[in-house]
Amino acid sequence: MGKGFGSTAVAFHRDGELALTASVVTIGAFDGVHRGHQELLRQTIAAAQRRCVPAVVYTFDPPPKVYFGQAEALTSLDEKLERIATFAPDHVIVADFNQVYIRRTAADFLAELQLLHPREVIVGEDFRFGSCKGGTAQLLRQHFNTRILPQVRCGNGEIVSSSRIRSLRRSGLAAAASALENWRDIVTASPVNRSSLAQLEVINQ
Numbered sequence: 254m255g256k257g258f259g260s261t262a263v264a265f266h267r268d269g270e271l272a273l274t275a276s277v278v279t280i281g282a283f284d285g286v287h288r289g290h291q292e293l294l295r296q297t298i299a300a301a302q303r304r305c306v307p308a309v310v311y312t313f314d315p316p317p318k319v320y321f322g323q324a325e326a327l328t329s330l331d332e333k334l335e336r337i338a339t340f341a342p343d344h345v346i347v348a349d350f351n352q353v354y355i356r357r358t359a360a361d362f363l364a365e366l367q368l369l370h371p372r373e374v375i376v377g378e379d380f381r382f383g384s385c386k387g388g389t390a391q392l393l394r395q396h397f398n399t400r401i402l403p404q405v406r407c408g409n410g411e412i413v414s415s416s417r418i419r420s421l422r423r424s425g426l427a428a429a430a431s432a433l434e435n436w437r438d439i440v441t442a443s444p445v446n447r448s449s450l451a452q453l454e455v456i457n458q
């Protein structure tokens with residue numbers, strides 16, 4: 254088990270390694286861990302605390318869009334995990350998103366999720382999963398108690414997304430991009446203990 258931030262212990266796993274008798278789970282690429290992602294993480298940790306069960310973040314490396322050559326990653330895996338760890342989940346699962354993984358169907362993914370016995374799954378409206386994006390948040394809802402969060406928007410009504418941040422960065426609007434990530438303040442308040450990330454490397458070998 255790796256150490257997270259401050260006194261919080263965060264355990265890192267590969268997909269399929271973790272089995273739990275109860276949990277609250279959130280799932281996503283979480284590239285940039287922007288304000289929308291942060292809302293999902295906060296709600297997940299709060300729900301897990303209310304239910305007295307572990308909070309689990311399930312993510313992918315590389316982010317699917319990066320794997321398919323449709324985007325450049327906003328951060329490295331280490332940086333993403335550091336950001337996620339500041340929210341102090343109990344477990345983070347990192348799936349190797351590769352040519353084998355993408356052949357898994359939505360049903361395969363649901364079966365893997367069942368190993369976590371989620372009391373609640375929390376995702377955003379546009380969450381998709383499984384080969385060729387066959388699974389939707391609504392499908393998830395047919396199998397698990399699923400909370401679908403409304404999309405976090407900027408002041409001008411635009412949806413906060415990793416794609417939007419990439420686009421702002423490409424246009425040279427770094428300050429606007431940072432505002433959507435809303436990240437500087439959180440990072441400076443939370444000194445990083447890199448042993449958590451070293452632990453992930455060990456599990457990965």
Ligand SMILES: Cc1cc2nc3c(=O)[nH]c(=O)nc-3n(C[C@H](O)[C@H](O)[C@H](O)COP(=O)(O)O)c2cc1C
Pocket residue numbers: 280281282283313317318321354355356357358359362379380381382383384385386
């Ligand atoms: C088992 C599995 C298989 C996937 N296969 C594909 C795929 O074939 N094509 C694709 O574009 N995305 C695939 N994805 C990625 C999803 O479309 C999606 O990007 C991912 O679940 C993260 O959700 P998010 O983009 O909302 O963060 C797969 C995801 C999972 C969990």
Ligand SMILES: Nc1ncnc2c1ncn2[C@@H]1O[C@H](COP(=O)(O)OP(=O)(O)OP(=O)(O)O)[C@@H](O)[C@H]1O
Pocket residue numbers: 280281282283284288289290292293318375376377378379380402403404405406412413414415416417
């Ligand atoms: N603005 C948002 N408000 C609420 N939930 C969000 C928001 N953006 C993403 N999510 C949710 O966070 C999880 C991870 O999403 P994902 O990593 O695909 O983010 P994204 O910003 O939509 O990425 P991209 O722009 O590259 O498609 C998903 O469950 C998604 O529905």
